[in-house]
Amino acid sequence: MENRTHEKTTSLMTNCIIAMLLMATIIFMGCVSTSGTAMESHRKGIEGITEKEYFIPKKPVDRHYIGCAWSKQFGPVEDPSAADIRIKKEKSFNNVQQDFAYNLGIGLGGQSIIGPGGQVGASGGSVKKAAMEGVELIAPVSLADIPFELKTPYITEALRLANFKMKEEKGSKAGIQAAAGTKIGTAGALAEVGSQARRGTEGEGLVVAYKLHMIDPKSYSVQDSGNIALDLDKVVDFPKASLFAKARLQNIEPGASKSLPRNLLWSCDRADAISRDMVATWIVELRSTDPKRKSLTIAFPGHPKVEDCQNFSGVVYSRLDPITDKIIRQKINITIIDAELSDTLQPKRWEARISLVDESFKIKQVMPDDL
Secondary structure (H helix, E strand, C coil), X not given: CHHHHHHHHHHHHHHHHHHHHHHHHHHHHHHHHXXXXXXXXXXXXXXXXXXXXXXXXXXXXXXCCCCCEEECCCEEECCCCCCCCCEEEEECCCHHHHHHHHHHHHHCCEEECCCECCECCCCHHHHHHHHHCCEEEEXXXXXXXXXXXXXXXXXXXXXXECCEEECCXXXXXXXXXXXXXXXXCCHHHHHHHHHHHHHCCCCCCEEEEEEEEEECHHHCEEEECCCEECCECCEEEEHHHCXXXXXXXXXXXXXXXXXXXXXXXXXXXXXXXXXXXXXXEEEEEEEECCCCCCCEEEEEEEECCCCCCCEEEEEEEEEEECCCCXXXXXXXXXXXXXXXXXXXXXXXXXXXXEEEEEEEECEEEECHHHC
């Protein structure tokens, strides 16, 4: 009797322990599941927030405008005299970014080049996937190439939909047709669409968003050499910058062996436009003792003379310091006060000033809420 009672008691305790373990396991699994769901929601929320760092253009176009200043009212502001900036294109593999760009493209009035009517037998899902696979990030090869100025935001990244274009106006041909039977996403399809796009209005695709950066004023420092006399055929030394400058007159005699130096940087566009007719030019050569730096030759019109073309101001050297995260750059300012040639194209009068400005600064991202 006692043995039966002991067995029943032992069995009851065992069942209770098993039940408690099962309940603990269920509670633990529920906590893990809830925690995992919470972490997943948090991750997606954070990813969604990151897309708020983009500026959405009012009128999307096919140009990236990298390096252009940004106006709150007008958007990208071009400087016709600014130098071209080297850019790089990278494919975006961020799903959130792809969705963001695709939805913007549709919302801004764009349409997929690869889409209904443009591909035969393409389903909606494959159309969207192909369009999103064309999401690109366009950025400068070096941020130091952007002509940052204080208090001004500049475009440093463009989010582009390669397979998008703005909708055609009524009465014009809608969409771009690929060959019948061409499967979506194939090399032939993309090549054909690309060749037709270049002949149409699509160009570089549809840029739907920009990222902006500006100089962090707290990190900005500047050293100015002040105006120094720049005499003809005499060297001006900037020892701290390891830079030398020298001005001279270059005559171009028809039929003679003398010619203008290559890769001239003209002081104004009008002088550049008539450079082939130039017979005398004032040349300012910049040389550095640093072998990594390139020489620079700046030209001012001598004869024929061009009005309002006696000043030059520009960045002659820039780099991004990976140790300090600062952009280091040098600006040269040259002003010709008085310059005149004789009838024999010899220097009659010459007075000029030159100054070197050393700058260093960090940049900070500008968020839409900041403007």
